[in-house]
Amino acid sequence: MSDNNELFVFNEEEQKVDNLNKKIIKILTVEDDINYQNALTNSLKEIKIDNGYEIEIHTANSVPQAALVLSLHADIALTFIDVVMEEDDSGLRLISTIREVIGNSEMRIVLLTGQPGFAPEQHIMKSLDIDEYWNKSDVSVGKLQSIVKSNLRTWQYISQISSARKGLQLVLDASRSINSKHDIRSFSKAVLEEISNILNITDGGGIMCSSGEINKEALISTANGCFDGFEGKLIEQEILSADIYDDFELATAEKRHVFSKHHTVFYFQTTELDKKSYLTIVKSDNAICEQNEYLLKVFSENVNTGFANMALLNKLTELAYTDISLNLHNRNWLTREIRNMNLHEQYQTKLIVFEVEQFEEKAFTFGHDFCQKLLKEVYNNIKGAFAHTTPRIAIINKSSFGLIVSTDSNMPQEIITGLNRQMCEVEMVRQYADIRILELALSSVLNFSPEKIISLAESSLSDSNTISLKYIEHNHLKTQELTKRYSLMAKLRKAIGSGSLQVALQPKMDLRNFTPIGFEALARWQLKDGSFVSPEIFIELAETAGLISELDSAIFDKILVIIQQLKGEGVNLPIAFNASAYDLANPKYFEYISKKLREINLDPSMLELEITETQAISNYELIRESLERFMALGIKVGIDDFGTGYSSISHITKIPANVLKIDRCFIGDIEDNPDNQYILEMIVKLAKRFDFSIIIEGIETVEQCNWAKKLGCNVAQGYFFSKPLFINELILWLKQYEQP
Numbered sequence: 001m002s003d004n005n006e007l008f009v010f011n012e013e014e015q016k017v018d019n020l021n022k023k024i025i026k027i028l029t030v031e032d033d034i035n036y037q038n039a040l041t042n043s044l045k046e047i048k049i050d051n052g053y054e055i056e057i058h059t060a061n062s063v064p065q066a067a068l069v070l071s072l073h074a075d076i077a078l079t080f081i082d083v084v085m086e087e088d089d090s091g092l093r094l095i096s097t098i099r100e101v102i103g104n105s106e107m108r109i110v111l112l113t114g115q116p117g118f119a120p121e122q123h124i125m126k127s128l129d130i131d132e133y134w135n136k137s138d139v140s141v142g143k144l145q146s147i148v149k150s151n152l153r154t155w156q157y158i159s160q161i162s163s164a165r166k167g168l169q170l171v172l173d174a175s176r177s178i179n180s181k182h183d184i185r186s187f188s189k190a191v192l193e194e195i196s197n198i199l200n201i202t203d204g205g206g207i208m209c210s211s212g213e214i215n216k217e218a219l220i221s222t223a224n225g226c227f228d229g230f231e232g233k234l235i236e237q238e239i240l241s242a243d244i245y246d247d248f249e250l251a252t253a254e255k256r257h258v259f260s261k262h263h264t265v266f267y268f269q270t271t272e273l274d275k276k277s278y279l280t281i282v283k284s285d286n287a288i289c290e291q292n293e294y295l296l297k298v299f300s301e302n303v304n305t306g307f308a309n310m311a312l313l314n315k316l317t318e319l320a321y322t323d324i325s326l327n328l329h330n331r332n333w334l335t336r337e338i339r340n341m342n343l344h345e346q347y348q349t350k351l352i353v354f355e356v357e358q359f360e361e362k363a364f365t366f367g368h369d370f371c372q373k374l375l376k377e378v379y380n381n382i383k384g385a386f387a388h389t390t391p392r393i394a395i396i397n398k399s400s401f402g403l404i405v406s407t408d409s410n411m412p413q414e415i416i417t418g419l420n421r422q423m424c425e426v427e428m429v430r431q432y433a434d435i436r437i438l439e440l441a442l443s444s445v446l447n448f449s450p451e452k453i454i455s456l457a458e459s460s461l462s463d464s465n466t467i468s469l470k471y472i473e474h475n476h477l478k479t480q481e482l483t484k485r486y487s488l489m490a491k492l493r494k495a496i497g498s499g500s501l502q503v504a505l506q507p508k509m510d511l512r513n514f515t516p517i518g519f520e521a522l523a524r525w526q527l528k529d530g531s532f533v534s535p536e537i538f539i540e541l542a543e544t545a546g547l548i549s550e551l552d553s554a555i556f557d558k559i560l561v562i563i564q565q566l567k568g569e570g571v572n573l574p575i576a577f578n579a580s581a582y583d584l585a586n587p588k589y590f591e592y593i594s595k596k597l598r599e600i601n602l603d604p605s606m607l608e609l610e611i612t613e614t615q616a617i618s619n620y621e622l623i624r625e626s627l628e629r630f631m632a633l634g635i636k637v638g639i640d641d642f643g644t645g646y647s648s649i650s651h652i653t654k655i656p657a658n659v660l661k662i663d664r665c666f667i668g669d670i671e672d673n674p675d676n677q678y679i680l681e682m683i684v685k686l687a688k689r690f691d692f693s694i695i696i697e698g699i700e701t702v703e704q705c706n707w708a709k710k711l712g713c714n715v716a717q718g719y720f721f722s723k724p725l726f727i728n729e730l731i732l733w734l735k736q737y738e739q740p
C-alpha cells in the first residue's frame with residue numbers, strides 16, 4: 001500500500017495479497033459515444049494499481065443501462081459519466097439519482113464532456129459532490145491514470161472509514177447486548193450471536209466452553225449454527241475439524257486467541273476469581289477478513305470484561321449463600337433451595353431442623369472457636385447420617401442446621417437417638433452435643449414462603465409445649481395453630497398501633513373496712529367480632545413479637561387519663577400497672593414514665609408497678625436498677641403472682657420491691673388444703689419480717705376472704721369484690737358499692 005494510505009489503520013499491517021484471490025476494484029463508464037467508450041475502457045485496462053487490487057470495468061451506454069449496473073454493483077468505486085447523452089443534462093440527472101436517491105456518497109464521480117460549453121455550474125458540482133470535471137479532449141492516457149489513481153485512493157479511504165464506523169457500531173451494539181446478560185448461559189448465547197452478527201455468518205456456528213483449573217476438560221455450555229446440539233458435551237476432535245481442534249489446543253496451551261481464515265478460537269480466563277477459563281470457537285464459511293478480525297479483537301476485550309464481571313458476580317452470589325466462618329451453606333441458600341422446588345418436589349421433601357442445645361452457654365464456657373469446631377463436627381455427623389440420600393444442609397442460625405431430604409428417608413429410632421446426643425471431639429476435648437430435632441413435611445406448608453417455612457420450624461422447636469422433647473414431628477395441626485398465632489400477632493400489632501386496646505380496672509380492697517384503696521389496671525383487647533382475647537395470650541404474643549413495650553406504653557397513657565377521670569369523680573386512689581421485664585430492662589422506660597408524670601404534674605404515689613415474680617427473678621440483673629429508680633421516684637413496686645416463681649423469701653429480698661402479691665393458686669382451695677394454709681402463713685410472716693406489704697389475689701368467696709383476714713392479710717383483690725371493670729362501670733360500681 002502506498003504511503004498515502006497510512007491512515008488506513010485496518011488494512012495497514014495485516015493486508016496480505018493473495019494471488020489466487022485478487023482483490024477487485026470496480027470502475028463504471030457511462031458514455032453514449034461507443035468509440036469514446038472503447039477508447040476509455042482500453043486505456044483503463046492498461047492502468048495498474050500497486051496495492052494488489054485489480055480493476056474491473058463496467059460500461060453503460062445510457063442512463064437506464066447505468067442504473068441497471070449500479071443496482072447490481074453497489075460497490076463501484078469510480079464512475080466516469082458523460083454529461084450529454086439522451087438529453088443535455090442526462091449525466092447530471094444520473095449523478096443526482098446516485099447521490100440523492102440511491103444515497104451513495106462514497107462513489108467517486110468524474111464528469112466528462114465533449115462540449116466545453118456544457119460545464120455544470122460550480123454550485124451544482126458542489127451539491128452533487130462531483131469530484132472532477134474534464135473535457136474529453138484533455139484526458140490523455142497519463143492524465144487518466146492520475147485521475148483513476150487519486151480517485152481510487154480517496155474512495156478506499158472513504159469506504160474504509162465508513163465500514164470502520166459501521167463495524168465499530170456493530171461492536172458497540174454487540175457489547176451493549178452482552179453487558180446486559182448476567183448469567184453465564186445467556187451471556188454465552190449473546191456472545192455467540194453477536195460474533196455471528198459481526199462476521200455476518202450465514203454458514204458456520206459457534207461454541208462456548210469452559211474448563212476449570214483442576215478439571216481441565218472443556219465442557220460445551222452453549223452452541224449454535226453448525227455446532228447445534230453439542231451443548232453439555234466435552235470438546236473432542238470429532239466435534240471440531242482437525243484444524244480447528246489444533247487451534248483450540250494452541251489457544252489452551254498458550255492462553256491466547258488464535259485467528260484463522262475460516263475460524264477463530266478466543267481464550268478468556270477468570271482464573272483469579274473462579275479458577276476458570278472460557279473458550280469461544282467460531283467457524284465461518286466465508287473468510288474472516290482483516291477488518292472483521294480486528295473487530296473481533298475489539299469485541300473480545302468486552303467479552304473478557306464480561307466474563308470477569310460475571311465471575312465477580314458469581315463470587316458475590318456465592319458469598320451471599322455461604323456462612324463464611326464455617327464455609328457451609330447458609331440460611332439464604334436453604335431458602336433458595338426450597339424456593340426452587342416445584343410442587344411435586346415439595347410433596348416429596350421434608351425439612352429437618354437440628355438445634356444444638358445450650359449453645360450460648362457452651363460458647364461462653366469454651367469460646368467461639370471451640371464452638372465453631374463443634375458445629376462443624378455436628379454438621380459432619382448429620383451429613384454422615386444422611387450420606388445415602390445426598391442431603392442438602394445449611395446452617396440456618398448460630399446454633400441450628402436445616403436439612404432437606406426426601407420424605408422417603410425415614411430416620412430409624414437409633415439414628416434419632418444417635419443424633420440427639422452426639423459425642424464430638426474438639427481440640428482433644430470430648431464433648432456431648434445435645435441436639436433437638438424437628439421434622440416438617442413441606443407438603444404440610446405448601447402455600448408458605450420458604451422464609452416462613454423455616455421460621456415455622458424454628459418457632460415450633462422453641463414452643464414452650466415442646467421444649468422438653470428431643471424429637472418433634474411437626475404436623476398439619478401444628479401449622480394451623482401457628483398460622484393462627486401469626487395472624488393474631490398481625491392483628492395485635494394493628495390494635496396497638498391504632499390505640500384500640502382498652503383498660504379494665506379491678507379494685508384492691510382493704511379487708512379491715514372493705515373499702516377500695518386502689519385499682520389494678522389490666523389490658524383488654526376486643527376483636528371486631530366482639531370477643532375478648534385473654535391477656536394471658538396477647539401479653540405473651542406481644543412479648544414474643546417485640547410489641548410489649550409499645551403495648552405497655554399505650555396502656556400507661558390510658559391509665560393517666562383514667563386517673564384524671566377518677567379525680568373528676570372525687571376518687572383519688574392509686575392505680576397499679578403491669579410491666580414486663582422487657583420494659584424494665586430498657587432505661588428509656590423509666591424515662592418515659594417519669595417524663596409523663598412531670599408533664600401532668602402527677603404525684604408518683606398515685607402509681608404502683610407490678611412485675612411477675614418469674615420475670616423479676618430471671619432478669620434480676622437487668623431490671624434491678626430500673627426498679628430502684630421507680631422506688632426512688634416514689635412509685636411502689638409489687639412482685640406479682642408471688643409463690644409461682646419458686647423463689648425463697650430470702651431470694652426475693654434482693655429485688656427492690658415494696659409489695660408481694662400472693663398468687664391466687666394459694667387461696668383457691670385454702671379451706672381444704674392445709675399445705676397451702678401453712679405456706680400462706682409462712683409467706684405472710686416472713687413478708688412482714690422483711691417489710692413487704694401483702695396483697696392476696698383471687699378472692700372469690702366470703703370464706704376465702706375470711707381466711708385472708710385470719711392469715712393477717714389486710715389487702716385483697718378478687719371477683720368477690722369486683723371483676724375488672726371499664727372506667728364507666730367502675731364509676732358506677734364505686735357509687736353503688738356497699739360493704740359486705
Ligand code: C2E
Nearest residue numbers: 522523535536539555578579580698699700717718719720
Ligand atoms: P395479674 O397482673 O396477676 O392480674 C390479675 C389477673 O387475675 C387478671 O387476669 C384478673 O382478671 C384475674 N383475676 C382477678 N381476680 C380474680 C379472681 O377472683 N379469680 C380469678 N380466677 N381471676 C381473677 P387478666 O386480666 O386475664 O390478666 C392476666 C395477666 O396478664 C395479668 O396477671 C398480668 O400479668 C398480665 N397483664 C394484664 N394487663 C397487662 C398489661 O397491661 N401489661 C402487662 N405487661 N401485663 C399485663
Ligand code: MG
Nearest residue numbers: 520578610640
Ligand atoms: Mg398484676
Ligand code: MG
Nearest residue numbers: 640641661697
Ligand atoms: Mg397476679
